[in-house]
Amino acid sequence: MFRKVGIIGVGQSVFGVRGDVTIQELAWEAVKEALEDAGLTQRDIEISIVGSAGTRTYELYPAVPVNEYSGFSEKGPIRVEAACATGSAALAVAYNMVASGFVDVALAIGVEKMNEVDTATSLAVGGRGGNYLWEYHFYGTTFPGYYALYATAHMAKFGTTEEQLALVRVKNQKYAAKNPKAQFQFEVTVDDVLKSRPVAWPLKLYDCSAITDGAAAAVIASEDAIKNLHIDTPVWIEAIGYASDTANITKREDYVGLKATRLAAQMAYKKSHIEPKDVEVAEVHDCFTIAEIMAYEDLGFVEKGKGGKFIEEGQSDIGGKVAVNLSGGLLGKGHPLGATGLAMIYELVKQLREERERGRQAPLKKYIALAHNIGGTGHYGYVTILRR
Amino acid sequence: MFRKVGIIGVGQSVFGVRGDVTIQELAWEAVKEALEDAGLTQRDIEISIVGSAGTRTYELYPAVPVNEYSGFSEKGPIRVEAACATGSAALAVAYNMVASGFVDVALAIGVEKMNEVDTATSLAVGGRGGNYLWEYHFYGTTFPGYYALYATAHMAKFGTTEEQLALVRVKNQKYAAKNPKAQFQFEVTVDDVLKSRPVAWPLKLYDCSAITDGAAAAVIASEDAIKNLHIDTPVWIEAIGYASDTANITKREDYVGLKATRLAAQMAYKKSHIEPKDVEVAEVHDCFTIAEIMAYEDLGFVEKGKGGKFIEEGQSDIGGKVAVNLSGGLLGKGHPLGATGLAMIYELVKQLREERERGRQAPLKKYIALAHNIGGTGHYGYVTILRR
């Protein structure tokens, strides 16, 4: 990259069922906080990047209404979509537009309203993610169903248990309970998870992230702009790794991990000269419990097949090898597709600034954080490494 | 920008009603030609950017299936959407990803299948562009209707006539008739246009671009990569200007021009140190006849209000001040939303290389070209300046 790029302001709406606001009003909650956090106004922003999957809200082309409402008419937007990794794609585009010299200050916005349609429609929209023609059309695939295919294979090959999956939810709810912006602010037990109703066997309701409305935003700036603006707490983007995989799930190499994660992680580690063991705090893509287990392995925190053991030993908790999903994760905090990647950035910037609530602040020595965001069922992979 | 970026390969499918192919198959037609034109294979491409509005095709998330079909699994895609300016947004993102040093070679793909739904659905999808809540929901706006609002105002203020509008279609059909990839390969008369049925008064059928399926693609590379690949006919991206405007049409400054065009053009001219009079060949956004008239004015080819006179005098034809839409334009060639911006680039690269058919090659001295692409009804504006 031709110049250093930092994050100078972050914002996030309260996540949950937000039947009280439109998509524009919801985005503004995050944008306002991000601008205030950076100490900037709309005049300082040269371009906005709006990430929204946009498949469940009444605005068919959501970027422009969101942009107008937040006071950015004339300044972009570039709209990006990468299914559940949309927020990370927005960050990647903003990052490149600053690094290239195209602009000095950019705003990445991620927003999703998912609760305007009923659950059956939501399942249809999710199931059509990846490949309509050869999968949904014939077999009525759903999003939980896709991850269930991975869960079944992982359990069969490595002996991963339903209890180990449940432990992911238990850990993440422990932190969601302390996060005032999380959708589900309570703790659960292994038993709660095991007894919840089946959604796509072997995944049960509590193995699945919910249908969430939410928004998140980040202000991105060049090193020069950061100096000129006298920002004293920038968080630097050390590297962004990206990858993807086949649309057709039948063309994947196997069902026990995500190649998009492995390739994106390799790229990010290589570019940043950072190794998995250097990462102190991470937000990983736990759209389903099995996804977090696979992420431990594919990100190199533990070898392939040992993810179940890793959570059992508490290695992904505070005090373990790497503190994972102290925001509550997608499971606890909620998973509004377009917002998720930027909500990870929001959390990690706050972690690196040591601004988190008591009991969910990671202890830091190297101040290195990692965000892992998957789109679709491994169709997109983004790994972003941050350092303060 | 921190380094020069050039276009080294372009491709375009045949435009029209393409009931013979899926969106993936259609995209491949353009991608294959672009790769062959550049003399590269998939291995040489580091990232793909897929532009598709994606609101009329059966694939709800079209980027990944398109990417897989063309052999780019693992390499992106970044999906962008900017309504009718989607292709230009894809180019802008690819351009920045190369200029920043993120990658050396990128592929921008634009593709749209619009004829899989019926016309009433297509009109609904178009009418929802811009703003659903305050416009379509109440008043059933359509895309031709939005531009008709501009036509009525322009005619009232400047005396622009229906005959002058018709002349735009006449000129563009003259060139579409010579373009083997155009949807409508025949000439029309002013009378043909005036007698066509009303779609959104005062706009008639022949004032409107059609519902088109098509794909276009461009390979983008850094100056170093171009040298290493021994490419001897690169076309350089001198500048990309972008802008946008309010989602709500009632919040626009006026209805006689597009602010998004004016601002994007100003930015592009300023960045490239090129003036309107230097532009020898241009592809402008003639989704409706009135749009081309306004483009002459907003791009600075002629002063505001004189666009009707400009076409009457033949100033936008070969031999005039600037040769506009020698591809046939959106009116003659067709307007597959995601592909349009990159199809403009395809045409201009061919023009700058002097590879066009007899009778529609612009005479060039300075080898400077301009692409003007509007998304929505002025919601997005992109002006790209190319030079060989």
Added chain:
Amino acid sequence: MGMAERKTERKTIKREGPVIDSIPIIYKHRIPISKTVKYWDGLKEGKIYAVRCKSCGAVYYPPQADCPYCGSSDIEWFELPKEGVLETFTRIYARPQGYEDFEPYIIAIAKVGDVRVMGWLVNVKDERCVKVGDEVTLSTAYIEKHNKYIITFQLKNKQC
């Protein structure tokens, strides 16, 4: 084939082939109006409301409850006048899904007070006789098919 015949031959790219039907998908959205409920209620009473930011004075129509320019969400509602001047208009002949049952309708934008308002211009037979600059009066009307109230304009000093 003579020249005249050849000229009327219009080459158009239209390639057809076998198709299958997708599984239909229907979207029905529940749109939250908590922050603008005053507007929606106003329409039922024949009133058209806009918003003014109490902090910086910015006016919003269509209304919005947050002012991005000063960051305040402290707003006041005010009623727009019932008269305006046409800025532009069109008659929609090719109608979209959901509006097929309506006769071709005229969408117009009028300057009303300090803002511009979109509405349907009603009771007009010939749109060619309507002119930019014509004065209009504003009302609201119930549209049963969509269970909604809309704004309607009527020409004030002429009949078309």
Added chain:
Amino acid sequence: MGMAERKTERKTIKREGPVIDSIPIIYKHRIPISKTVKYWDGLKEGKIYAVRCKSCGAVYYPPQADCPYCGSSDIEWFELPKEGVLETFTRIYARPQGYEDFEPYIIAIAKVGDVRVMGWLVNVKDERCVKVGDEVTLSTAYIEKHNKYIITFQLKNKQC
């Protein structure tokens, strides 16, 4: 309030308010199958076809008529075997729009020859007794609701 009660209080963000209904939009797509019509016809005859690139030998399933790797569109169709081995599966309890009328169904992926095939695993009461590695036989079945043929798997050596 005692500790036990407090523990069961589950704070969830769920904010509701007044809503309006959007104008519904229905999408029905006509999907072109010109280049894969052999596949669709095959299903009607109980046959499952894949594609091989004549130029470079690459195999495609689901089928595609263009080979991006060598650039050729010269392909040949070949029939897949009728037996395979389960690689993974799930039973869909929460069903999407368009599939509500079906009983919870099992989606499975089997290795069939050199490719992987998706299908519905039928005649299984208890998915817990099905194992990765189980052998299956392949057939096709007509689904009247969607007017389509699909691939079905049946367990070969056991009943579940």
